[in-house]
Amino acid sequence: MPYNIAMVCDFFYPQPGGIESHIYQLSSKLISLGHSVIIITHADGSRSGVRYLTHGLKVYYVPFFVLYRESTFPSVFSFFPLLRNILIRERIQIVHGHASLSSLCHEAILHSRTMGLKTVFTDHSLFGFADPGSILGNKLLKFTLSDIGHVICVSHTCKENTVLRASLDPNMVSVIPNAVVASNFLPDPGKASSSHITIVVISRLYPNKGADLLTAVIPRICLLHPTVRFIIAGSGPREIDLEQMREKYQLQEQVELMGSVRHEDVRDVMVKGHIYLHPTLTEAFGTVLVEAASCGLLVVTTKVGGIPEVLPSHMTIFSSPSEDSLVTSTSRAISLIDSKAVDTSKFHDQVKGMYGWHNVARRTERVYDIIADRKNEPLVDRLKRYYGCGIWAGKLFVMCVVLDVLLLRFLEWLFPAANIDRVRKWPRRPTDRALLAGENDNITKVESEDEESGLADS
Amino acid sequence: MSSVDSPPKRTPRYGSTPNPRPKKSWRKLLWVHQPYPDNYVDVSFLSQLKRNMHVQQYSFWALSSDSTVIISHVSTVALFICVFVVIYNFDWNPAWFAFSGSFFTLIGYFVWDYLGNNTTSRTATFKSAVLIVSTLLGLSPVLKSLTQSTSSDSIWAISVWLFLLNIFFHDYSVGPKKTVPPTLSTNLAISAAIVLASRLSTTLSVFSFLLFSIELFGLFPIFSRWLRSYSFIGHLFLTAFLIIITELGMLRIGGWWACGIWLAAVLSAALIAPGWLIALQKYKNEIQGPWDPAKPVLRNR
Missing domain, CATH: 3.40.50.2000 (Glycogen Phosphorylase B;)
Known part of the structure; x- marks a missing residue:
């Protein structure tokens, strides 16, 4: 079943970098598999608004203040109205955030959960536990990942690190490596x-x-x-x-x-x-x-x-x-x-x-399959998860989530979803998936073995 | 696979495993495609996690003896405050403190000089001492009037803050390595003394008071630092001496109550605080693992 997916990250082209190319390659392979993918990132200088890349990969450059090393200012709520508009307009089902240093990604995950959408987070880097910056960052990661659908890490070591940093159940963390073209x-x-x-x-x-x-x-x-x-x-x-x-x-x-x-x-x-x-x-x-x-x-x-x-x-x-x-x-x-x-x-x-991006995309698709059918739990259960984040932080996080829910109600009253235009989908050749499946047969035998092993539902 | 034979009916064939497709054991590798789901959690998960690798085990008496370094400095500050109070409230003659301070400074200097730690010549030291004393004498009228227009309440508040900062920034290290620039804490204490000196009545008392403060905060820490690296027993005796003097000062300015509270503070710093720190060690939870940035080992050149 094809999904409408939004990739959210502060780091995207035109800046160069590993995370940027990861998002681009993964998105274009997911499009080849028949999904609709958009990318939401912050505006880069005059590059603001909607741009199209190959295969109808649509990028929303959201005008936001860049604070430090291409990370936007963490304002928690100010992104919500715009994000809600984009998510409704694109009929998004799955929000996929990248990189733990991206505040845009954390905000998007929080708001998407409030809107009842499914969320995935990919962690690309390792962090320690001792220095003050890491302690603060890990607390924030715990906040956004308290109610995440599934987490993807790029290596097993990265998985161990993320599980410890965000106190996650290791069964809801998948390891899907990067790839190269x-x-x-x-x-x-x-x-x-x-x-x-x-x-x-x-x-x-x-x-x-x-x-x-x-x-x-x-x-x-x-x-x-x-x-x-x-x-x-x-x-x-x-x-x-x-x-x-x-x-x-x-x-x-x-x-x-x-x-x-x-x-x-x-x-x-x-x-x-x-x-x-x-x-x-x-x-x-x-x-x-x-x-x-x-x-x-x-x-x-x-x-x-x-x-x-x-x-x-x-x-x-x-x-x-x-x-x-x-x-x-x-x-x-x-x-x-x-x-x-x-x-x-x-x-x-x-x-x-x-290593191939097609393999990465298929494994990511499997993650989407797991979370897509999951029922959303009632708000009280969500709040309980946030409350468990710490003596003081738990209460603060609960307040943030409650405020977020109220903000959503207010936005629904101010900009009713019925008034938001829905976009038309990018025209697609129906044979894309079949073509790629055919191309892929001759790559390796090991990959076919990989295909058989489904991802155990957590 | 399709046959649903019950286990008793199955005959073992040449030691083959009952599982139709034996799984290879999972390996922590990314480059092999393994027949395991991506969210598989192996038994080896977090096996490289190490806890509290760099935690120091403290011994009570080592901590207790180290605390005397702090007690010694805090006593110096308390002693100075006592001196100011007896001059300001009880009209003691500041010259008396300047004389006794200079006397102890000379004894300290000769001990230091005799044990062969002197790198500068005695004449040079004498010259700079004369220079400092005469400069101070010349500056005393200025220093007296410097903060005279400020109200006494502000002076008490400023001096308390300066002394607290002095205690915070003081160099308590034992070894030769200096972590904090020692001039910072000295400057803070001398500023506090200058601020307090404006409350005194005559220029001569300002001079005597400041001379005493320079001896106590400028020279005494150097001697005390040297002594604790030279002989720790000597340092303990010096600390005991300071505690007794401070206790007498407390008795004079505040009676038995002040004396008792100060004694309790000293004892808790020396005996209760180290025990508390050791008791808190069981809450220590440092996590180390392969994700930590490695420490590069470079050859010293």
């Missing part, structure tokens, strides 16, 4: 130098991405292996440290700093290398690792967060997040490539079978 990350062995080994690093140069480790490791590797070249793409506060390191050890010949590259150019940088080095300190999934493996690079990475789950052991060399271990692992990778002991040419096809 394998055809955008084709290997090209001719591009890489045959005379020397090139190590590629593509990362934002922040302390939590391991930029300090990178700065410490490069001179030692260059000393051990004088023929090795580094290509480092990315910018950030630690860029200056890398430049100073290059000056200090006179490595201009061996280390190339490219600055930030656009996502569509990442593949062209990757194919120049033999080894991909990823010194990060925290990572929920690590899409870039899959992209690197898809381009036929041997991956050297720190074993943190969800990274150990992402790639099979013959594609990766794991290291602990220490300088010595990273040097040892990289040296091992260099000798493996040198002696041609590892065949990277098959990586692309293997990765193609592991």
